[in-house]
Amino acid sequence: MTVAKFCVNIQAGKENRYQKKGGFTLNIELAIRKYLIDHGIKQSFVAEKCGWTRQKTNAIATGKMKITANEYGELCDAVGVPYDYFFKAVQDTA
Secondary structure, three states: OOHHHHHHHHHHOOOOEEEOOOOOEEEHHHHHHHHHHHOOOOHHHHHHHHOOOHHHHHHHHOOOOOOOHHHHHHHHHHHOOOOOHHHHHHHHHO
16 A cells, blocks of 8 residues: 555545544644654654654644645654554544
């Protein structure tokens, strides 16, 4: 399975947003932040593995910057999770 199958819709804004009862939105970027915190992974580690700046990594993890399909694949590879991991995480909390 390729990252493109999961990420094509990220840019279209369909797959990475789920409306939860109560009116707030859960998203891939915040699922990434939660994963990093829960697993003790520093944003600087992700930045180095992906070839990003720490500022870019922080902007993605805090939801200030949307993640592209290519960036999503790089991040999944860097932290060693399958490409569908964060989609499942968002669905499980919706």
